[in-house]
Amino acid sequence: MKKQLRVDPIACTGHGLCAELLPELITLDEWGYPILAGQPVPRGLDREARRAVTDCPALALKLYRPS
Amino acid sequence: MTYATAAPNLSRTTVQPPIQPPPGGASGLPRLLPEHGAVPVDLPTHLGHHGRPPYRGQARLLIPLLEESGLTGRGGAAFPVSRKLTAVADAGTRPIVIGNGAEGEPASDKDKSLLWISPHLVLDGLQLAAEAVGSSSVGLYVHRSPRLQERLRAALAERAAAGIDQAPVELIDAPPRFLAGEESALASRANGGAAWPRFKQPRVFERGVAGRPTLVQNVETLAHLALIARYGARWFRSLGTAEEPGSMLCTLHQADGTRNVVETALGTPLRNLLRLDDGAGGSGGAGPRASTAQAVLVGGYHGAWLPASLAAGMTLSNAALRPAGAFTGAGVLAALPADRCGVAETARVTRYLALESAGQCGPCFNGLPRIATVLDELAGSRPDRRALADIKRWAGLVEGRGACHHPDGTVRFVRSALQAFRAEIQLHEHGRCTAPGARPFLPLPAATATTDADWS
Amino acid sequence: MNGITGSTALWYASRATGVVSLLLLTAVVVLGVLVNRQGRVPGLPRFVVTGLHRSISLLAVAFLAVHVGTAIADPYVSIRLAAAVVPFVSAYEPFWLGLGAVSLDLIAALIVTSLLRAHISRRIWRGVHWLAYAAWPVALAHSIGSSTDMQRGLLLWVAVGCCIAVGAAVAWRVTRAAHDVPRAERAAVTFAQAAPRPRSRPQRSGRQRPAQQSSPLPPASPARPSTDRLEEADLR
Numbered sequence: 036m037k038k039q040l041r042v043d044p045i046a047c048t049g050h051g052l053c054a055e056l057l058p059e060l061i062t063l064d065e066w067g068y069p070i071l072a073g074q075p076v077p078r079g080l081d082r083e084a085r086r087a088v089t090d091c092p093a094l095a096l097k098l099y100r101p102s
Numbered sequence: 103m104t105y106a107t108a109a110p111n112l113s114r115t116t117v118q119p120p121i122q123p124p125p126g127g128a129s130g131l132p133r134l135l136p137e138h139g140a141v142p143v144d145l146p147t148h149l150g151h152h153g154r155p156p157y158r159g160q161a162r163l164l165i166p167l168l169e170e171s172g173l174t175g176r177g178g179a180a181f182p183v184s185r186k187l188t189a190v191a192d193a194g195t196r197p198i199v200i201g202n203g204a205e206g207e208p209a210s211d212k213d214k215s216l217l218w219i220s221p222h223l224v225l226d227g228l229q230l231a232a233e234a235v236g237s238s239s240v241g242l243y244v245h246r247s248p249r250l251q252e253r254l255r256a257a258l259a260e261r262a263a264a265g266i267d268q269a270p271v272e273l274i275d276a277p278p279r280f281l282a283g284e285e286s287a288l289a290s291r292a293n294g295g296a297a298w299p300r301f302k303q304p305r306v307f308e309r310g311v312a313g314r315p316t317l318v319q320n321v322e323t324l325a326h327l328a329l330i331a332r333y334g335a336r337w338f339r340s341l342g343t344a345e346e347p348g349s350m351l352c353t354l355h356q357a358d359g360t361r362n363v364v365e366t367a368l369g370t371p372l373r374n375l376l377r378l379d380d381g382a383g384g385s386g387g388a389g390p391r392a393s394t395a396q397a398v399l400v401g402g403y404h405g406a407w408l409p410a411s412l413a414a415g416m417t418l419s420n421a422a423l424r425p426a427g428a429f430t431g432a433g434v435l436a437a438l439p440a441d442r443c444g445v446a447e448t449a450r451v452t453r454y455l456a457l458e459s460a461g462q463c464g465p466c467f468n469g470l471p472r473i474a475t476v477l478d479e480l481a482g483s484r485p486d487r488r489a490l491a492d493i494k495r496w497a498g499l500v501e502g503r504g505a506c507h508h509p510d511g512t513v514r515f516v517r518s519a520l521q522a523f524r525a526e527i528q529l530h531e532h533g534r535c536t537a538p539g540a541r542p543f544l545p546l547p548a549a550t551a552t553t554d555a556d557w558s
Numbered sequence: 559m560n561g562i563t564g565s566t567a568l569w570y571a572s573r574a575t576g577v578v579s580l581l582l583l584t585a586v587v588v589l590g591v592l593v594n595r596q597g598r599v600p601g602l603p604r605f606v607v608t609g610l611h612r613s614i615s616l617l618a619v620a621f622l623a624v625h626v627g628t629a630i631a632d633p634y635v636s637i638r639l640a641a642a643v644v645p646f647v648s649a650y651e652p653f654w655l656g657l658g659a660v661s662l663d664l665i666a667a668l669i670v671t672s673l674l675r676a677h678i679s680r681r682i683w684r685g686v687h688w689l690a691y692a693a694w695p696v697a698l699a700h701s702i703g704s705s706t707d708m709q710r711g712l713l714l715w716v717a718v719g720c721c722i723a724v725g726a727a728v729a730w731r732v733t734r735a736a737h738d739v740p741r742a743e744r745a746a747v748t749f750a751q752a753a754p755r756p757r758s759r760p761q762r763s764g765r766q767r768p769a770q771q772s773s774p775l776p777p778a779s780p781a782r783p784s785t786d787r788l789e790e791a792d793l794r
Contacts (some may be wrong), residue, residue, distance in 0.1 A: 043505070048464075049688065068465055088676060090609070092608060457745050467748055
């Protein structure tokens with residue numbers, strides 16, 4: 036079951052690391068906040084996705100398994 | 103988790119026969135409000151009409167009746183009440199029940215009116231809902247009005263003296279914010295903090311106030327629940343449509359400026375509620391008449407504008423409204439007079455909505471003020487030709503990217519305005535306006551939040 | 559290698575790794591402030607700054623391990639293992655070494671919570687991470703007081719340098735934080751920043767309908783309760 040990325044918009048303060056680490060799935064809007072692609076994380080990007088989640092300074096990015 | 107009951111048998115669910123026939127005259131209305139005038143109903147009168155609340159004596163027993171009745175939430179989301187109660191009852195131990203009477207929408211008066219006039223129906227519903235989910239911790243979240251809160255305290259004291267309530271009710275004070283009635287903001291306030299919306303993982307019905315499953319229900323919904331528990335599902339369904347049964351309270355803003363709360367059946371044609379033309383008919387070149395409506399705002403400030411011609415053929419039902427991009431919401435219906443500028447009204451309200459942002463999510467507090475600023479330009483003379491494109495871009499950027507639905511609702515409101523007032527916008531782009539400098543029509547509070555303390 | 563030379567080697571190793579640990583911890587604190595305030599190091603992507611903050615902290619742990627280990631192993635002074643983590647129980651310089659133990663405990667908490675960051679609540683992680691502002695000065699005090707190394711000469715300047723670095727970083731953070739906008743005011747600030755755009759067409763001379771001004775921000779006064787209207791509520 037593929038995982039999905041989700042961002043807590045209240046915790047997010049627009050550091051922008053996630054977009055640097057995972058440009059295939061995350062871009063920044065004109066104010067520096069992440070826009071998530073919305074599709075599940077492809078297998079090849081699993082590691083980068085997990086790194087983006089751990090590296091987010093605000094702990095705002097999360098990986099979850101949609102039920 | 104099992105609970106003791108066989109398949110629901112409707113004939114057994116009314117515990118005591120009602121003292122009097124169900125409310126409502128020949129038309130079946132009104133149900134929630136008294137028949138004659140806005141005289142508040144005191145406890146003896148309430149007991150005389152409806153009797154004491156028909157407690158079932160056990161949790162969950164009321165839920166099948168609510169499912170049969172098809173009651174949906176009257177706070178705006180129209181979520182099936184039986185499903186919500188079941189979810190909370192299933193979610194764990196020691197649930198909390200809170201009636202939501204915050205009514206942060208400036209154009210809506212129905213919850214305040216209901217609490218003022220028929221508090222005992224709401225309080226009955228609160229007790230019955232609490233019993234249904236197995237809760238003994240009950241709260242009522244109320245708009246910050248000293249007189250209203252005092253009246254409710256008096257009503258609660260009366261009930262306590264008469265031994266009517268099974269669980270004591272705590273009054274919780276709601277700050278005068280547009281978002282104060284949002285579910286997670288309510289839970290945050292009930293927890294003792296400010297009424298900030300929260301990121302909803304997990305949802306409030308699983309972990310809400312004090313980490314306990316919390317049932318949040320609009321006060322009008324609770325009033326309907328209190329009547330259904332007495333008079334049954336068939337009675338409730340005797341008004342409304344098959345998919346959207348029952349009655350609802352609406353706050354009507356007529357084109358001539360009058361404003362009142364009415365109770366009406368779902369499926370009622372909008373032209374029976376709002377005076378959409380001045381009766382003299384004609385779309386002649388006599389200029390815009392003050393009492394003719396050019397457009398109708400359906401559902402409040404997170405709702406949608408409909409051109410008057412379209413609204414005249416609509417009924418008060420989501421089945422009719424959703425295909426047009428609108429929905430019944432919390433029952434606000436406002437007819438914009440023909441002698442006002444719809445773009446200017448939209449700009450004013452959008453500015454208010456932007457200032458009512460909790461300021462927690464980047465897309466919201468960056469995007470909404472920018473949309474409002476450009477709408478202000480559109481409402482003026484010779485707006486920048488990029489204005490519409492900018493608004494559309496920002497609308498797409500903020501939608502769905504907040505923790506609550508404030509950006510989504512605002513975007514819906516703005517997009518519907520761009521659609522409904524297309525002709526007016528084109529006039530503005532050529533430096534003209536049908537109603538330059540017209541006085542404001544839609545109601546807005548005198549002040550918005552300026553500091554964090556205004557959210558407590 | 560006779561006992562005295564071996565002991566001296568261990569003692570030197572402990573002092574050397576101690577100095578390096580302090581330098582690394584100073585770098586970690588400065589980088590941490592940069593990460594928190596979204597400060598940029600020219601030429602470095604943001605994830606590198608965060609990565610350095612993490613890598614250098616783990617490197618500091620390694621050096622600390624050697625620093626503590628060699629100090630315990632050295633037979634010349636009696637420092638038990640317990641003294642490394644329980645403050646003020648050492649026979650040798652109980653106070654200054656005790657500070658080292660306090661600092662080590664705090665750093666251990668920081669490291670453990672950070673390694674488990676994805677699995678603990680954000681609030682707990684943040685709360686513990688604030689202890690960094692206690693761990694560093696305590697480590698500095700321990701460095702200066704435990705031996706005379708850093709009280710003179712080059713190492714004194716190293717200590718001063720570390721103080722300046724952390725002091726500057728903290729001062730920068732505090733002044734930036736003073737400009738933080740409380741959330742209830744952020745939308746209003748965006749309004750102020752959303753400057754009116756230049757007109758796309760030149761102004762026409764002659765009479766023009768004046769553009770409607772947007773209303774100024776209203777004064778902070780409590781909203782009039784609308785229950786006044788209830789008296790005139792009219793029911794159909």
